[in-house]
Amino acid sequence: MYSFTEENYLKAIYKLQEQSSESINTNAIAIVIQTKAASVTDMIKKLSEKKLLNYEKYKGVVLTELGKKVAIETVRKHRLWETFLHNKLNFTWDAVHDIAEQLEHIQSQELIDKLDDFLGFPSHDPHGDPIPGKNGEMKESNFVVLSDLREGELGIISGVVNHSSLFLKHLESNELILGKRILVQVIVAFDNSFQVKIEGKKILQLSNEVARNILVKKMK
Amino acid sequence: MYSFTEENYLKAIYKLQEQSSESINTNAIAIVIQTKAASVTDMIKKLSEKKLLNYEKYKGVVLTELGKKVAIETVRKHRLWETFLHNKLNFTWDAVHDIAEQLEHIQSQELIDKLDDFLGFPSHDPHGDPIPGKNGEMKESNFVVLSDLREGELGIISGVVNHSSLFLKHLESNELILGKRILVQVIVAFDNSFQVKIEGKKILQLSNEVARNILVKKMK
DNA sequence: TAAACTTTTTAGATTAGTCTAAAAATATTT
DNA sequence: AAATATTTTTAGACTAATCTAAAAAGTTTA
Ligand SMILES: [Mn+2]
Ligand SMILES: [Mn+2]
Ligand SMILES: [Mn+2]
Ligand SMILES: [Mn+2]
Secondary structure: OOOHHHHHHHHHHHHHHHHHOOOEOHHHHHHHHOOOHHHHHHHHHHHHHOOOEEEOOOOOEEEOHHHHHHHHHHHHHHHHHHHHHHHOOOOOOOOHHHHHHHHOOOOOHHHHHHHHHHOOOOOEOOOOOEOOOOOOOOOOOOOEEHHHOOOOOEEEEEEEOOOOHHHHHHHHHOOOOOOOEEEEEEEOOOOOOEEEEEOOOEEEEEOHHHHOOEEEEEEO | OOOHHHHHHHHHHHHHHHHHOOOEOHHHHHHHHOOOHHHHHHHHHHHHHOOOEEEOOOOOEEEOHHHHHHHHHHHHHHHHHHHHHHHOOOOOOOOHHHHHHHHOOOOOHHHHHHHHHHOOOOOEOOOOOEOOOOOOOOOOOOOEEHHHOOOOOEEEEEEEOOOOHHHHHHHHHOOOOOOOEEEEEEEOOOOOOEEEEEOOOEEEEEOHHHHOOEEEEEEO
């Protein structure tokens, strides 16, 4: 139906829209897609003709309902494949994204529905991101960043903000894995770094930078 | 490494080579790939420059060792994905091929090795075709076509010659499924049709055309 | 508000893969 | 061995997606 490239543009624009609320400009898309602004302009025109987005020269783009639907379907496929790779094939969570970037473009509605079933209709992918349902419905997460917790507060690690392989590997090597309980013991006033305790055992010192990129479910 | 299209050409040429032993001509490739001879000539030149096949103008092509290796890897990926779709996602054996045509082009050695492991290192795909191993080694099947059996002989259904969806659906609806025992009761002299008994129960009348397209492992 | 800077668009090229139509080579018939 | 038919290759064009360089529009600064 839609090409590999079209799906990637729609997904990129969708993710930019999630953050900014304003219409998305050419350069922002170019940076995400890793291409030149001139190429983005060309593709935007094409997507506009196909009614996937609304475009006004020099004013950026906004996805139409159709464009949003296609983008969400692609995100759904991406996250289901990541879950498959992690849960069934034992890929580490830093390795799944690149392969899912390819798999997300396989065309078959039946495939993705059966995969969803096979995985037990998971609600979140290996990075804690919500998986859209068959009809595009997205469960909203009530996660907060670890850096929002105060001393003495407890959370369960539930996701990440930064998805880079470097960061994910760092977390894994420190047992900072999805599902683990994390207790904030001390917040150092000087640099806002966090001293935390994981599942009653290990004590770790986390920079504020790290704390800002870990999502937790806050516990009472 | 190699494009979607290049892999499809190599696979097509490989399959033609398996049958004919002579060098493969342009038209034959065009028919398999469903394209025009002129397009095949263009692609052949490209593959020749990349040392994937040897090409002499007007004399057809022969795969190099490298070309054969890439083709076999693609066949391996195709059949492993078909096995996954059938065994894990419960696709019927007539539905797996088209989706595997897409999946076979996903680039990741680690993915295919882990998939192989996850599936328990299967030796054959859902149509009874052998799955090449990690190093390209192909176990040779000692299957014969059902039409080679004589009256009173027993076989186990092990594969198909014709892979069309129409034929596969026909077999399935008659319980002619991989692994079932099949006994040749009568061969009708008039039209060489076969009266067979499946697993001690059902008696079926199969045209010679059908019998020629079922592979069986012959039992004593 | 005009100059300077930034962003976006256009113009023109490139690459991969495909096509049609015509030319060239090979194969088959007479 | 010609004539005819078939196959293969070439020539030139097209589409999707990309690029560079230059023009145009928009924004900021003085
Ligand atoms: Mn991802
Ligand atoms: Mn993608
Ligand atoms: Mn197949
Ligand atoms: Mn294929």
